[in-house]
Structure formats: structure tokens, C-alpha cells
Amino acid sequence: MKIIVLAKHAPDPQSEVGIASDGKSLSLGTAVFDINDWDRYAVEEAIRIKEKIGGEVLVVGVGKNCDDTLRKCLAMGADRAIKIPFDGGIDAYQIAEVIAEAIKNEKFDMIFAGLMSQDVNNALVGVLLAGMLNLPFATAVTAIDIKDKTVRIKREIEGGYQEESELPMPCLLTIQSGINEPRYVSVMGIKKAKTKEMKEVKLEPKSKKVEVVKMYLPPVKKAEMITGDPDQVASKVIAILKERGLVG
Amino acid sequence: MKVFAIAEHRFGELNPLSIELLNLANKLGESNAVVIGKDVSKFAEELAKFAEKVWKIEDASLENYTPDLYVDVLLQLINREKPDVVLVGNTAQGVEFAPYLAVKLGYPIVTDVVAVNTANGFVVSRYVMQGKIMVDLKVSTPCVLTIRQGAFKEGAQKSGKVLDAGIKPSKPSARKFIGYVQPEVGEVDISKAEIIVAVGRGIEDAANIPLAEELAQALGGVVAGSRPVIDSGWLPKDRQVGISGKIVKPKLYLALGISGAFQHVMGMKDSELIIAVNKDPEAPIFGVAHYGIVGNIFDVVPTLLDKLKAKK
Numbered sequence: 001m002k003i004i005v006l007a008k009h010a011p012d013p014q015s016e017v018g019i020a021s022d023g024k025s026l027s028l029g030t031a032v033f034d035i036n037d038w039d040r041y042a043v044e045e046a047i048r049i050k051e052k053i054g055g056e057v058l059v060v061g062v063g064k065n066c067d068d069t070l071r072k073c074l075a076m077g078a079d080r081a082i083k084i085p086f087d088g089g090i091d092a093y094q095i096a097e098v099i100a101e102a103i104k105n106e107k108f109d110m111i112f113a114g115l116m117s118q119d120v121n122n123a124l125v126g127v128l129l130a131g132m133l134n135l136p137f138a139t140a141v142t143a144i145d146i147k148d149k150t151v152r153i154k155r156e157i158e159g160g161y162q163e164e165s166e167l168p169m170p171c172l173l174t175i176q177s178g179i180n181e182p183r184y185v186s187v188m189g190i191k192k193a194k195t196k197e198m199k200e201v202k203l204e205p206k207s208k209k210v211e212v213v214k215m216y217l218p219p220v221k222k223a224e225m226i227t228g229d230p231d232q233v234a235s236k237v238i239a240i241l242k243e244r245g246l247v248g
Numbered sequence: 249m250k251v252f253a254i255a256e257h258r259f260g261e262l263n264p265l266s267i268e269l270l271n272l273a274n275k276l277g278e279s280n281a282v283v284i285g286k287d288v289s290k291f292a293e294e295l296a297k298f299a300e301k302v303w304k305i306e307d308a309s310l311e312n313y314t315p316d317l318y319v320d321v322l323l324q325l326i327n328r329e330k331p332d333v334v335l336v337g338n339t340a341q342g343v344e345f346a347p348y349l350a351v352k353l354g355y356p357i358v359t360d361v362v363a364v365n366t367a368n369g370f371v372v373s374r375y376v377m378q379g380k381i382m383v384d385l386k387v388s389t390p391c392v393l394t395i396r397q398g399a400f401k402e403g404a405q406k407s408g409k410v411l412d413a414g415i416k417p418s419k420p421s422a423r424k425f426i427g428y429v430q431p432e433v434g435e436v437d438i439s440k441a442e443i444i445v446a447v448g449r450g451i452e453d454a455a456n457i458p459l460a461e462e463l464a465q466a467l468g469g470v471v472a473g474s475r476p477v478i479d480s481g482w483l484p485k486d487r488q489v490g491i492s493g494k495i496v497k498p499k500l501y502l503a504l505g506i507s508g509a510f511q512h513v514m515g516m517k518d519s520e521l522i523i524a525v526n527k528d529p530e531a532p533i534f535g536v537a538h539y540g541i542v543g544n545i546f547d548v549v550p551t552l553l554d555k556l557k558a559k560k
């Protein structure tokens with residue numbers, strides 16, 4: 001079983017993120033970068049399958065600075081990595097295009113991608129790639145069961161329901177968070193990762209599908225803010241609850 | 249501008265988001281609804297109240313959604329009718345097949361769109377960074393857009409005509425639909441609780457869940473959580489609030505260390521009273537909360553607990 005996993009080195013949206021002075025891009029100076037949370041589950045799932053039935057896990061990262069994430073995947077147990085040093089932005093077509101090109105000579109049974117990226121939140125690269133490669137696909141996958149050349153999956157839909165489907169291989173799956181419990185990287189894993197192959201493939205996309213006009217802070221703030229020291233805050237909260245008969 | 253809105257239905261019910269797509273379609277130009285299934289007359293009638301035309305695509309093989317067949321029939325219709333814009337709901341179903349459809353059409357696609365402006369070219373708005381930042385994108389038409397629920401609630405009434413598109417799938421689906429799996433039922437039904445103490449990733453560790461439990465107990469409520477808390481196994485799945493969990497409308501929703509991502513907010517925004525504690529003053533949760541506290545859970549909650557206990 002050979003599985004290709006897409007892994008993005010992405011900023012944590014809960015760290016300090018802002019808008020750059022051009023008003024069209026993110027300013028990520030102090031942001032904390034790590035493997036995109038959804039991709040962490042995808043990598044773990046691929047490694048588990050390999051550990052169970054054998055095969056190979058190849059991770060693919062796009063971005064000039066994605067080495068840390070690729071190394072992390074190798075340390076988790078992936079076998080080799082391809083790095084595409086192209087810094088894309090919000091245009092997912094471009095990302096999918098360079099990935100399609102980079103893996104065109106790889107034979108594979110499945111491609112896994114995270115359901116979406118934690119920073120841009122497009123939820124596009126995986127399915128666009130499936131389209132470009134004419135692969136059967138499923139998104140938001142929460143369970144995978146392999147039988148010969150078919151894979152039985154559950155995918156998440158709204159309201160806690162899941163849909164069960166069967167796909168032939170090769171296919172592409174996007175993985176929903178919670179499908180497994182991703183492992184921590186071990187010291188042993190980090191050592192081994194150093195000996196694993198990380199190949200750089202320089203590629204530039206041909207198409208441009210969207211153009212950023214501007215970025216800005218959304219108009220929010222509806223809440224009335226309760227201020228003061230914890231003691232004052234707690235008293236005010238209790239007063240609000242009391243007013244509504246929620247505490248005695 | 250000719251606009252196609254791809255309707256969605258499941259379990260015999262039309263997703264109300266389908267009407268919201270038509271609200272946007274009517275704003276942009278000529279509204280066409282497309283409804284796919286085995287027998288969709290009932291849905292077509294409903295859609296016709298909001299669309300100038302409704303295209304029915306019916307076949308026994310379309311009884312249950314599969315992305316392969318949806319794309320197959322939509323490609324046939326779109327290549328024939330040539331709409332300028334194709335609108336799809338940003339749902340588990342819509343955001344699954346729409347990108348594939350876009351690739352096959354060679355159209356640009358933007359997901360999770362919340363606004364469309366045509367004053368200066370075709371410009372759409374969406375959030376990035378889990379709701380913290382907004383971006384305006386210029387897209388060429390024809391294009392495919394997936395639309396966020398709740399963004400286009402108002403719109404015109406129409407009394408359109410229902411047409412049979414006369415289209416059948418050209419081949420069987422590679423992906424076979426097997427069935428639906430019901431949500432698990434647990435001991436506590438949070439959708440019936442009057443007071444909910446909800447914890448997010450800000451609770452940091454399973455070891456801190458008892459703090460939330462203690463607060464819930466002091467208030468006579470139950471503990472629920474955001475998705476990461478459930479994914480990490482700190483709370484059972486039936487305690488998840490949000491689109492893929494439960495929709496709750498308690499009298500009090502106390503959100504502790506929850507950022508306020510859309511998928512979470514959809515599950516709790518109609519609560520009677522929402523109080524949010526978050527250390528980030530820019531957290532989107534303050535956009536839905538009635539009261540906000542910028543602060544650390546681990547300062548606010550113990551003090552609140554002390555005061556609640558002192559009262560008893």
C-alpha cells in the first residue's frame with residue numbers, strides 16, 4: 001500500500017496574526033507555525049495503515065519553509081518527503097497544480113489530505129487534486145477500512161450523522177480531525193528522520209484563478225465587555241445571572 | 249447574469265440553505281435552481297417559489313448523493329446552459345463535489361463565501377484564519393462559489409417554472425453509497441440542557457475538565473465542548489457543540505476558551521444568554537456573545553466558583 005499525504009506548514013490562527021502593510025496579505029511575524037492540524041491526522045492515519053499492512057508513506061509539502069513540518073512527518077514514521085518550494089497564497093488551484101505535477105511519476109493507492117488548512121480554510125486542495133488526477137474521492141473522512149482494492153469509509157455530514165461509502169483504489173480522501181489520536185514524535189523518530197530522503201522539486205503553477213483585492217479585520221464586537229479584576233468580573237457575572245434568575 | 253443554485257436535500261427534506269442560494273441568485277440576475285435526485289417534484293415546487301426556473305434532474309441512481317454522479321449530471325447541464333455563476337451550499341455535501349466540478353469546468357472556485365459585490369468586477373468576501381480576518385477576492389466569471397449558511401437570508405419571492413433537464417448520468421458512480429450512520433447517543437443530552445458550560449482548546453488539558461465540571465455543577469448545568477476537546481478525547485462525542493455535533497439553545501451558554509469558529513457558532517448562536525471568556529480580545533466568539541470577558545479561564549473560573557459557593 002502506497003499512500004501520499006499532503007502536509008502544510010501553517011500558522012496557528014490563535015497565535016498573533018495580522019494584516020501586512022500592503023493590505024493584501026497576512027502578517028505572520030510572530031505566529032506559531034506547525035503541521036496543519038487536519039494534516040496531522042492524515043499523516044497519522046497513513047502511518048497506521050502502513051504499520052498494519054505494509055507499504056510506503058510519502059509526504060508532500062508546498063512552501064519554501066515547510067521543512068520542519070516534513071521532518072516532523074518523517075519523524076512520525078513517513079518514509080520520504082517531497083518539498084515543493086513554492087509559496088502560494090489563497091489560490092488553492094496553484095497548490096493543487098504543483099502537487100499534481102510533482103507526483104505525476106509516483107504510483108500510489110491513496111492520497112490523503114487534511115480536510116482543510118487551519119489558516120486559509122479553503123478546504124480545496126485535496127478535491128481539486130482529485131479532479132486534476134481523475135480520482136474517485138471522499139471528504140471529511142472519519143473511518144477507513146481497507147479490503148483488497150477497495151476502501152470502505154465513513155464521512156462526516158451535519159448533525160453528528162455519518163455517511164458510509166465504498167471507493168475503488170486509487171482514490172483521494174480528505175481526513176477530518178478526530179479520526180485517530182496522532183502520535184507524538186519520539187527522539188528515536190527524530191534520529192531516523194535525519195536519514196530519510198527529502199527531495200526538492202522546483203515547480204511554479206501555470207494558472208491564476210483568484211486575486212486578493214484586500215484583507216481586513218471583520219466587523220465584530222457585539223458583546224458588552226465585562227472588565228475589572230477577577231473578583232469584580234465574577235461579581236458582575238453573578239449579578240447578570242441573578243437578574244435572569246439563573247442563580248439563586 | 250445567469251445564476252445556477254444547486255439545491256440540497258437529505259432524509260426527504262430540502263436544506264433551507266438552498267433558498268438562501270436563490271436569494272443571492274435573485275440579487276445577481278436570473279435565478280435557476282437545480283435539484284437532483286430520484287423523485288424531486290416536491291422540492292422543485294418549493295424551489296419554484298424563489299427561482300425563475302427550476303431544473304429537475306431525476307434518475308433512480310441519483311436517489312442518494314454521490315459526488316461522481318452529481319458532477320456528471322451537472323457538467324452536462326452547465327455545459328449546455330452556460331450559467332455565469334454556479335452557487336453551491338458550503339455543506340459537507342456541497343464543499344465536497346463543488347471543487348471537483350470546478351476543475352472539470354475549468355472555472356475558478358471560492359468556498360465559504362459570505363458576500364458578493366459586483367460594483368467593481370466580481371468580488372467575493374470570505375473569512376480566513378478561522379474567522380479572524382476577512383478577505384475580498386476578485387474572481388472571473390464563469391465561476392463556482394460555495395455559500396455559507398446564514399449569509400443571504402433575505403430575498404425575493406418568485407413563481408418560476410419547473411423544467412425537466414432531460415439529463416441522466418452517463419456512467420455508474422465509482423463511489424458506492426452504502427448508508428447513513430446515526431449519531432451516538434450518550435448519557436447526557438446537551439441539546440436539552442438549560443445551562444451549559446462549554447470548554448474549548450483554551451482549557452488546555454484533560455486535567456482541567458473537572459474545573460469546568462465543578463462550575464457546571466455549581467450552576468446546575470452540564471459541560472459541553474468544542475470539537476478539538478472532543479477530538480482529543482477530553483469529553484465524549486455527544487458533548488460536542490456545532491455543525492457536526494449538536495445544536496443547543498440553553499438559557500445560559502458560558503464559553504470558556506472557545507475562539508468562535510463558524511462551525512462552532514452555528515451550534516450555539518441562538519442561546520438565550522452567551523457569556524464568553526477568552527484571553528484574545530479579537531476572538532470571533534465576542535461577535536456572538538452577549539457579554540465578553542477578556543481574561544484567563546484559570547483566573548476567572550476559580551474566582552467565580554468561590555463566589556458561587558460562598559452564596560450557598
Ligand SMILES: Cc1cc2nc3c(=O)[nH]c(=O)nc-3n(C[C@H](O)[C@H](O)[C@H](O)COP(=O)(O)OP(=O)(O)OC[C@H]3O[C@@H](n4cnc5c(N)ncnc54)[C@H](O)[C@@H]3O)c2cc1C
Nearest residue numbers: 448449450474475490491492493505506507512527544545
Ligand atoms: C467540517 C467541519 C466541521 C466542524 N464541526 C465543528 C463542530 O461541530 N464543533 C466545533 O466546535 N468545531 C467544529 N469544527 C472545527 C472548527 O472549525 C474549529 O477548529 C473549532 O471550533 C475550534 O475550537 P476551539 O475554539 O476550542 O479552539 P481554538 O480555535 O484553538 O480556540 C481556542 C481559544 O481559546 C483561547 N484561550 C486559550 N487559552 C486560554 C485561557 N487560558 N483562557 C482563556 N482563553 C484561552 C484562545 O484565545 C482561542 O480563542 C469543524 C470544522 C470543520 C472543517
